[in-house]
Amino acid sequence: MTARRRRLLTGLVPLLLVATACGEDGSGTTTDASGKSLDKVTLTLNWYPYGEHAPFYYGKQQKIFEKHGIDLDIRAGQGSQKTVQATGAGQTDFGWADTPAVLSGVDAGVQVKSLGVFLQTTPSSVQFFESQGIGGPADLKGRTIAGTAGDALSKTFPIFLKKNNLSESDVTVQNTDPAGKIAAVISGKTDGLLGYASDQGPTMQDKAKKPVAYLRFSEHGLNFYSNGLIAGNKILSGRKDLAQRMARAVSEAFAAAEKAPEPAVASMKGASEQLPPENVLSEQFATTLTLLHTDATRGKAPGVNTEADWQQTIDVFAEAGLVKSPKAVAEYWDSATAAKG
Numbered sequence: 001m002t003a004r005r006r007r008l009l010t011g012l013v014p015l016l017l018v019a020t021a022c023g024e025d026g027s028g029t030t031t032d033a034s035g036k037s038l039d040k041v042t043l044t045l046n047w048y049p050y051g052e053h054a055p056f057y058y059g060k061q062q063k064i065f066e067k068h069g070i071d072l073d074i075r076a077g078q079g080s081q082k083t084v085q086a087t088g089a090g091q092t093d094f095g096w097a098d099t100p101a102v103l104s105g106v107d108a109g110v111q112v113k114s115l116g117v118f119l120q121t122t123p124s125s126v127q128f129f130e131s132q133g134i135g136g137p138a139d140l141k142g143r144t145i146a147g148t149a150g151d152a153l154s155k156t157f158p159i160f161l162k163k164n165n166l167s168e169s170d171v172t173v174q175n176t177d178p179a180g181k182i183a184a185v186i187s188g189k190t191d192g193l194l195g196y197a198s199d200q201g202p203t204m205q206d207k208a209k210k211p212v213a214y215l216r217f218s219e220h221g222l223n224f225y226s227n228g229l230i231a232g233n234k235i236l237s238g239r240k241d242l243a244q245r246m247a248r249a250v251s252e253a254f255a256a257a258e259k260a261p262e263p264a265v266a267s268m269k270g271a272s273e274q275l276p277p278e279n280v281l282s283e284q285f286a287t288t289l290t291l292l293h294t295d296a297t298r299g300k301a302p303g304v305n306t307e308a309d310w311q312q313t314i315d316v317f318a319e320a321g322l323v324k325s326p327k328a329v330a331e332y333w334d335s336a337t338a339a340k341g
Contacts, residue, residue: 030071032063038071039242044092045077046227049271051284052119052198053096057271058264059253068249070242076272080227081105087232088112094235094246099225099313100152103323106332113236113331115247116303116338117228118254119198121291124153124160124226126215127201128185128192134213137164137220146176146184146193153194155320156222163221182207196226198291202283203276224313226291229303236334243337247303251339254302258289301341305333 028040045053056074059065065072075092077083080101087095088110099117106112126145128134134143137160147154158168173194176184181193182204195201197214205212217223229250231243257264265281276284293299296306310329318326 032066032071036066036069038066038069039245040073041065041070041094041242041246042073042075042092043094043096044075044083044086045096046080046083046098047078047199048076048274049074049268050199050276051202051265051268051281051286052227052288053271054261054264054268054281054285054288055250055253055257056096057267058257058260059249061267062253062256064253064256065249068245068252070245070249072249074271076274084110084112084230087230090232090234093231093242095230096227097230098152098227100155100317100322102228102230103314103317103332106327107323107325111233112230113233113334114305114338115229115231115243115334116251116305117225118250118303119226119228119288119291120294120297120305120309121218122216122222122224122226123196123198123287123291124156124217124222124224125195125197125201126192127195127197127204127212129208130211130213132191132213134192134215137161137166137215140192140215141166141170143191144172144174144189146181146190147173148178148181148194149175151178152317152320152322155322156217156224156316157194159316159320160217160220160222198284198287202280202287205283206277206280222316223294224316225305225309231334231337236337240337243334247337247339251301251303251341254292257285258292258302261285261289301339303339304341305335305338307335 030038030040032038060072080097083095083097084101084105086092102114174190184190185193186208201212235243265285292302294309296309297304307329310333314326317323
């Protein structure tokens with residue numbers, strides 16, 4: 001055997017070992033630069049990366065996940081419902097999903113639980129151009145709003161109207177594909193849309209070059225949990241230590257990103273071909289930072305939840321009809337594994 005061939009074969013050995021360790025599902029271990037063993041972990045987002053997700057990329061860049069023994073692989077999602085299903089089925093180790101999708105998933109038998117909701121003030125809102133002259137909920141009377149039938153926003157909108165002394169017949173909700181809602185408002189087909197203040201609004205403002213205003217549900221009598229970290233019951237029963245480390249790492253990543261918003265947003269560069277412009281990402285993340293707590297968790301670490309806030313959320317979605325058979329909080333949230341502090 002020639003010296004050159006020996007060198008080639010020697011170089012292949014580490015690659016073969018890594019490939020064997022990783023396995024087909026992406027699980028396994030790798031090592032960091034210092035030789036420390038890391039668990040390979042997949043996290044599937046609720047959607048393609050946008051500003052809200054900056055802490056994951058910043059945490060990875062700053063080696064926060066490595067500190068907790070995790071080699072993180074962040075994957076784009078295709079909606080919270082699909083992320084919940086994939087997490088419950090073990091197709092991804094962890095997921096980032098909207099709490100209503102978690103509630104309805106558990107209600108339908110999906111084997112998944114929350115490790116902590118991070119967006120504890122809902123970003124749900126009615127969004128419109130400032131030129132529409134909508135100053136409060138009463139100004140929605142007679143308006144047409146783009147919404148998507150069956151999603152959490154459309155299901156909770158009637159509750160929002162009721163809390164503000166309006167009836168469902170006062171506002172026309174035009175059924176629109178999620179990807180088409182912004183276009184419907186820009187083209188004038190609708191007066192506004194139902195969306196998340198941390199997502200669609202900044203994008204719509206950037207595309208139209210016109211200022212966007214919001215009627216946030218949370219500022220008009222209706223709040224509930226939004227996006228958070230989830231794990232399948234198989235992980236929780238078989239790899240609880242990994243779940244605890246992941247919950248702590250995500251909490252630490254959010255706390256670090258909150259202190260350094262510009263570097264956090266910059267860390268997302270190249271995350272996706274669908275990534276919004278940096279100015280949109282910055283506004284999305286700035287809004288996200290206003291959603292991290294309720295009155296009960298203010299001053300606590302990101303991702304720390306309370307049973308009372310969980311119960312309020314369950315009650316809202318039971319009223320909205322998204323949860324047919326409401327269960328105890330412990331059926332949805334694994335408080336023992338969740339972030340502390």
